[in-house]
Amino acid sequence: MLSLILIYVLVVCLGFVILKRARSSRGHALPPLLPGSLPIIGYTIQVVSAARNQFRLLKAVTSGSAEKGGITTTTFGTERYYFITDPQDAVTAANSCLQRHYAFDFCKPWLGDGLLTTSAETWKSHRKLLSPAFSLPVIHGLLEVFNSQSRKLLEEVAPHDGKGPFDHDVYLTKNALETLCVGTFGINIIDDEKFTQKYIKSLYEIIPMVTRKFVEVWSQSDFLYKLSGLKEKEDQLLDTLHSMTDKVLQEKKLARKGKEIKKEVTGIEYRPFLDLLLDLSENGELSDQYIREETQTIIASGFETTSNQLTSTLVLLGAHPEVQEKMYEELIDVLQDRDVEKEDLNKLVYTNAVILESLRLFPTVPCLLRCVDKDVKLKNYTMRAGSYCSISPLVVNVNSPWKAETTHFEPEKWLNGEYKNNSEFAGFGLGKRGCIGKTYAMTMMKVVLSHFIRRYRVQADMSQVRVKFEFLLKPVSGHEIRIQRRN
Numbered sequence: 001m002l003s004l005i006l007i008y009v010l011v012v013c014l015g016f017v018i019l020k021r022a023r024s025s026r027g028h029a030l031p032p033l034l035p036g037s038l039p040i041i042g043y044t045i046q047v048v049s050a051a052r053n054q055f056r057l058l059k060a061v062t063s064g065s066a067e068k069g070g071i072t073t074t075t076f077g078t079e080r081y082y083f084i085t086d087p088q089d090a091v092t093a094a095n096s097c098l099q100r101h102y103a104f105d106f107c108k109p110w111l112g113d114g115l116l117t118t119s120a121e122t123w124k125s126h127r128k129l130l131s132p133a134f135s136l137p138v139i140h141g142l143l144e145v146f147n148s149q150s151r152k153l154l155e156e157v158a159p160h161d162g163k164g165p166f167d168h169d170v171y172l173t174k175n176a177l178e179t180l181c182v183g184t185f186g187i188n189i190i191d192d193e194k195f196t197q198k199y200i201k202s203l204y205e206i207i208p209m210v211t212r213k214f215v216e217v218w219s220q221s222d223f224l225y226k227l228s229g230l231k232e233k234e235d236q237l238l239d240t241l242h243s244m245t246d247k248v249l250q251e252k253k254l255a256r257k258g259k260e261i262k263k264e265v266t267g268i269e270y271r272p273f274l275d276l277l278l279d280l281s282e283n284g285e286l287s288d289q290y291i292r293e294e295t296q297t298i299i300a301s302g303f304e305t306t307s308n309q310l311t312s313t314l315v316l317l318g319a320h321p322e323v324q325e326k327m328y329e330e331l332i333d334v335l336q337d338r339d340v341e342k343e344d345l346n347k348l349v350y351t352n353a354v355i356l357e358s359l360r361l362f363p364t365v366p367c368l369l370r371c372v373d374k375d376v377k378l379k380n381y382t383m384r385a386g387s388y389c390s391i392s393p394l395v396v397n398v399n400s401p402w403k404a405e406t407t408h409f410e411p412e413k414w415l416n417g418e419y420k421n422n423s424e425f426a427g428f429g430l431g432k433r434g435c436i437g438k439t440y441a442m443t444m445m446k447v448v449l450s451h452f453i454r455r456y457r458v459q460a461d462m463s464q465v466r467v468k469f470e471f472l473l474k475p476v477s478g479h480e481i482r483i484q485r486r487n
Contacts, residue, residue: 028375028382029437033072034083035064037068042075047264051215052208055469058367062392066323071381077217082372087424089378090393090468094368095433096376098123101369101388102215110206110238113290114297115436117198123433128292129280130294130436133223133273135339137438140342142272143185146444147176147339150451157483161456165480169311171447172201176310177302179444184302185274185295195247202240203300209234211470245296255389261284273298298437305364306441308474310448312362317453318460318481324453327354327411328486331450340447353411357444359427360419366473394426 037043043061050057061083065072070086074169084090084135098120110116115126132138153175169187178189186293190196209230213219225231251275280286286294316325330350340348376383383389413419423425428435435441452458464478 004104014316022155028384030073031071031082031194032068033382034061034072036060037074043081044076046075046132047215048279051212051438054215055473058392058469061390065392071399072377082383082385082387082389083360084389084391085380085393087393090391090426090430091423092348092378093370093372093376093389093391094426094429094433096374097370097372097389098433099371101371103211103369106210106220107361109234110210110241111297111300112293116297116301119434126286126290127436129285130181130276132402133276134230134436134438134440135233136242136439138272139443141442141445142183143340143342143447145179146394146447147451149179149182150448153457154451154458157456161483161485163482164484165460167479167482168314169307169475169479172307172310173304175448176307176444177299178336180299180303180473181248182345184272184298184440185248185252185276187248187255188253190244195244198240199244202237202329203304206234206237206241207470207472209237209307233300242296244299245292248295248299249292267325289385290312302437302440305435305472306397306444307361309355309358309441309444311466311479312453313358313445314458314481315448315462315475315479316361317354317410318461323354323409323411323461324430326460327351327362327449328453331454335450335454337454338451345443345446349415350411351393351449352442353414353445355408355442355449356414356419356425357411359396360425362467362475363427364472365426365429366394368426369391391426391430393424393430456487457486458483 033405035041036044036046046060047057050060056078062073062085065083065085070084071089072083074081074083082093084093100117104117109118113119115123115130118126136347142457146169156171157166157168174196181187181189193412202333215346219228219230223233244437255460256275257279274295275293281288281291317327327350334344334347355483370389370391372387374386374391414421419425423431428438428441459482461478465475466477467473468476
């Protein structure tokens with residue numbers, strides 16, 4: 001009897017899929033099928049089987065799309081997906097499809113309706129309000145913080161000088177979080193070491209829980225999720241993550257008491273991020289709830305992304321001593337032994353190219369998931385309204401980081417024009433909804449590297465690096481470095 005019921009349910013589900021698929025087949029011609037797609041069920045089996053190895057899934061869909069000319073299509077359940085690797089089509093799709101994929105809704109118990117997760121309409125208005133907090137004058141005002149935090153990092157890794165390999169990501173992550181607190185939030189460093197470690201650990205644990213919800217469909221049921229015990233674990237992690245937000249806001253409100261607003265001579269207010277948020281809250285333009293959610297978003301996304309990229313960049317420099325020495329020579333020529341000043345930033349041309357090349361080989365966010373809420377015309381095809389798209393223009397470079405033997409790290413190509421830092425380069429996202437903190441990240445990384453490479457010679461072995469993908473691309477093993485003081 002049970003087997004008959006299961007067969008009946010399966011037939012009904014297949015019928016529903018076929019009916020929906022037939023209705024959606026009317027309209028624009030479809031691009032080639034993603035290799036590996038099966039009749040009726042499309043790519044469903046591959047997606048579900050890759051629930052705990054999403055990096056494997058990312059490699060498969062991006063390489064498959066590249067082989068078919070830069071765009072393919074398939075289905076997952078009843079949903080149609082377009083996979084785009086062609087750079088021009090990627091820009092078109094990113095600028096036309098501003099609504100995030102519903103997978104980001106699984107982050108909302110954690111992040112609420114911040115810039116990362118909110119709807120396209122809300123994003124447009126709030127992005128405009130928050131952009132001044134990431135303007136060049138504000139970033140230049142943070143250089144003193146970037147320099148002092150970089151010097152602190154050098155002292156923290158000093159015990160490893162001349163010794164064996166160590167995991168520098170641990171030091172970079174902690175330092176980046178402290179830099180965010182002091183610079184972007186304008187508060188004292190949270191000196192509770194255990195609390196900071198607990199926050200970072202909770203962050204690393206909740207990200208895979210959130211990403212797996214997309215493919216482990218059963219976990220989207222509140223009843224089953226609670227029954228599995230995962231809901232209780234998620235609540236515990238959320239308590240820790242939200243307590244960091246409470247601590248930051250409490251510290252900031254105390255720091256603001258009695259302080260006057262500082263303006264540039266132009267009369268324009270250039271305020272750090274959290275000051276701007278609280279000003280808008282006091283003026284009634286933003287609610288207290290939104291302030292909290294946006295603060296949570298910046299904490300979550302503002303330090304791990306930069307620390308991840310610095311981790312990868314130092315490994316690449318350690319594996320390519322000729323590049324490292326060329327960068328060192330530029331740093332000595334421009335800076336000698338002093339801190340980085342705003343006039344130096346544009347002079348560090350080769351250092352800038354090193355960072356861009358690191359972003360090309362190890363993109364922090366290698367995949368953008370968007371809703372196609374209207375027909376979108378690409379070069380050769382039109383994406384149909386009501387579908388979804390995955391945009392991955394970076395991960396199909398000829399010199400791909402997926403293979404250990406392909407470690408061509410050539411910053412010179414950014415200087416001779418072969419690679420261009422234009423609208424098609426997705427190092428910080430793509431299109432209108434790209435990263436609001438791009439200037440902050442580039443400046444902070446440039447300062448950290450300028451101090452690190454002048455103090456230490458780095459060694460690393462790229463062939464041992466293994467990465468994972470959970471919204472972000474992150475090295476998880478084999479990325480240890482050795483350091484040797486230069487003088």
